[in-house]
Amino acid sequence: MMDNKMIVEGSLEASDKGFAFYGRLPYYRGLGLSMIEDIQITVDGDVIPRADVRFHVRGKTYSLDEMETVYDDRWNFGEKAKIIAMKPGGLPAGDHRIEFAVRMRVSYLPFVPTTKDTKVLALAA
């Protein structure tokens, strides 16, 4: 659900350290960060290594490994989190095909869902 609303349109930005966009949790509620099992970013077909992904919300930045033991913070319902890819050199200006996949551990589900959105976002020069 909300699959096609995960990547926030027009939110791509870059610096010499990497790039970032805003992402939302594809779910009808929020989730404690320890239950976000994985976030995978792909840009123009290249997967960003897990260790190079950062999650930023309300002034705090976490690596995916750190998030696994965060029990006092959440990705709230509909909340736009900054999804950061550490990629030296950043991205060139122009259109980029971004894939954003989130795997979450949901207590009541008999499976561990991964939900994905793909959008072409423009990066201003």
Add this chain to the structure above:
Amino acid sequence: MPIKRGVSLYSFQNETFQGKLSLEDCIRTCAEMGARGIEVIGEQTFWGWPEQAVDPAEIANWHSLIAKYDCVPVSHDFMLDYKRYKGREMPFEEQVASVRNDIDFGARLGVKYLRALVSIAPEVLVAAAPYAEEKGIKILIEVHAPLHFDHPWIIRHAECFEKSGSDALGFLPDMGMFVHAFPPVWKEKFMRAGVPQHIADYIEKAYEDRVLSEYVILNVQQMGGVGPAIPMAETLRHNAAFEPKRMLDYMPRIHNIHGKFYEMTSDSNGSYVEPSIPYEEIVSVLKQGGYNGYICSEYEGNRWIEDAMEPDSVEQVRRQQVMLAQLLGEPAPQLRAAA
């Protein structure tokens, strides 16, 4: 006392997710439909909960909106994330403490009921029951497809509730367990994903004929079904036309109803109907059982159409409320001027 109408704000998730409807918009919309009972998933409506405390100002705002639109807080639906820790289940005592925390939150919201998800162990709820009693709240396990009132898991809950002697434990049936026809919005979505017409037609007919899910899945494979045809057939594992009258044995413990629906369409007389859920029969059974709580709209068609169009949750809920008012013998809801 007659059956009352309400809405779970779950219904408006597509709009609230995008910030298109505020809490006030939601409550005002329900009031305008004459659906005065308001149910929330606490952590959907109140950011931070349950990992973080909710600002008292947010709770005060909730109460002022409820008062402004003359509504009634019905239920706080809690989640209890017992898989919070990677690789190990939350210990029993911590689960019970978590439920007590949600009882406190429900009390702050002024609700009489808490919705517990169906996968929660009955022993956890029994252990939390004395605290619920103290706070004047009942914990209701949501009986939701693929589970149903004859399933051993639900029977075990019922036995534990009886043995506990507590009247703070009960059931919240979700009407999605009474899907009597394959929902058109499901079929359409699977066809958009590539299921061929003849296979989609077969699955729809097999559902109507009440064929066992495992046979339908095998037949679809033998018809050459691949990709999305298999998950379409597998929906029969998780959905079935159980009988609304099965609620009758449990009426003394049924205190809230999820008016689940996937789509409201117009029939040939211009009345609104849910083509896949038999609401006329459901309301008749609830009346027969002397039910006098709320039926809270729970629109879940959003996820079945959002790939093709933007859901109009408010219009869908309005149509269901018109149908419910008619089935309950109320005058058609008039749009009430905002207070």
